[in-house]
Amino acid sequence: GAGVSQSPSNKVTEKGKDVELRCDPISGHTALYWYRQSLGQGLEFLIYFQGNSAPDKSGLPSDRFSAERTGGSVSTLTIQRTQQEDSAVYLCASSLFGLGNTGELFFGEGSRLTVL
Amino acid sequence: AQSVAQPEDQVNVAEGNPLTVKCTYSVSGNPYLFWYVQYPNRGLQFLLKYITGDNLVKGSYGxxxxxxxxxxxxxxxxxxxxxxxxxxxxxxVRVHTGTASKLTFGTGTRLQVTL
Known part of the structure; x- marks a missing residue:
């Protein structure tokens, strides 16, 4: 597609339920990033994929959070047993080769998660 | 730890006046620095970057x-x-961790321009 696509754009769930957030990066982009943006906070790095592997998953806040990427393209971020503190906007970004060259990331519009 | 700081939560300026949004950094080695903008209910858009060379960098939207x-x-x-x-x-700021690179962001500054 022309840009980074994320779905769903909005998700309301009950505490304790599992959620899956999807990211479809720009075609041909090998690097994919997940960030979390909480109200009043900056962007918090979660995980980075290069191809299908994740060389840096240091930002995942707990073992309830996991992510995978298949075919070097679509990525899914899964949050198990959601908690109210998981409420945030989850942003996905992609770049052509990772940040080795230009450092420019292309962001999707985010998935807003609300945990009741 | 490598980081950036944005000391102002909000900046208010009248239309037609010059604006400045502040950022300071703390990195080891040469810094790669970026500015992004986020419009309401949208993702972030790249504005400009400093990698090397001229200290004055020009970007999008003036x-x-x-x-x-x-x-x-x-x-x-x-x-x-x-x-x-x-x-x-x-x-x-771009941060290297082993073989990976990522961007570490500041907390953001809200710019309000009024007539």
Whole structure:
């Protein structure tokens, strides 16, 4: 597609339920990033994929959070047993080769998660 | 730890006046610095970057930023603000971790431009 696509754009769930957030990066982009943006906070790095592997998953806040990427393209971020503190906007970004060259990331519009 | 700081939560400026959004950095080695803008209910958009070379970097929408090594700053500027510039602005620095690179963002500064 022309840009980074994320779905769903909005998700309301009950505490304790599992959620899956999807990211479809720009075609041909090998690097994919997940960030979390909480109200009043900056962007918090979660995980980075290069191809299908994740060389840096240091930002995942707990073992309830996991992510995978298949075919070097679509990525899914899964949050198990959601908690109210998981409420945030989850942003996905992609770049052509990772940040080795230009450092420019292309962001999707985010998935807003609300945990009741 | 490598990081950026944005000391102002909000900046208010009248349309037509110059604007400055501040950013300071703390990195080891040469910094790669970026500015992104976020309009309401949208993702972030790249504005400009400093990698090397000229300390004054020009970017999209008439924005520019000045890299100052002695003051470890990378302030975003525009000579004449527009109401449509009202948005959330993020400064970021590239951070290497092993074989990976990522952008670490500041907490953001909300720019409000009024008539």
């Amino acid at each position: 924005f520019e930023a000045e890299f100052n090594k002695s003051q470890t700053s990378f302030h975003l500027k525009k000579p004449s603000a527009l109401v449509s510039d009202s948005a959330l602005y993020f400064c970021a």
